[in-house]
Amino acid sequence: MIYIILLVLFLLLMGAVISGTFAERSSKIDRPPIYYNKSFIQLINFLLIPMVILFIVLMILDWKITLIVTLIAWLLGGRILRRISEFIIVLPLYKLIIKEK
16 A cells, blocks of 8 residues: 555656656756746756656665656656646646745
8 A cells, every 4th residue: 555655646746747847958948937936946846856766766675667657657658647647746836936036
């Protein structure tokens, strides 16, 4: 059960990092308005550290399933993960930062 929860959290973080990377590489005109702030994109890309830590923990728990799910999610579900992570992680984080200012 804990493995599934960690795997879902890893996939959400992976989608958020993919989202930040795509926003960083696109031109400023093509970005959605929440990605105009360069420091916000850097904050999203900072989620790479917990993602890697979770990946290592998942690899220790069950490396075969972790590799299969990660490769499938990366190859086929990059766009899907990105959209889901934007609604679950990126938008609440953006609203939290805007509320503080």
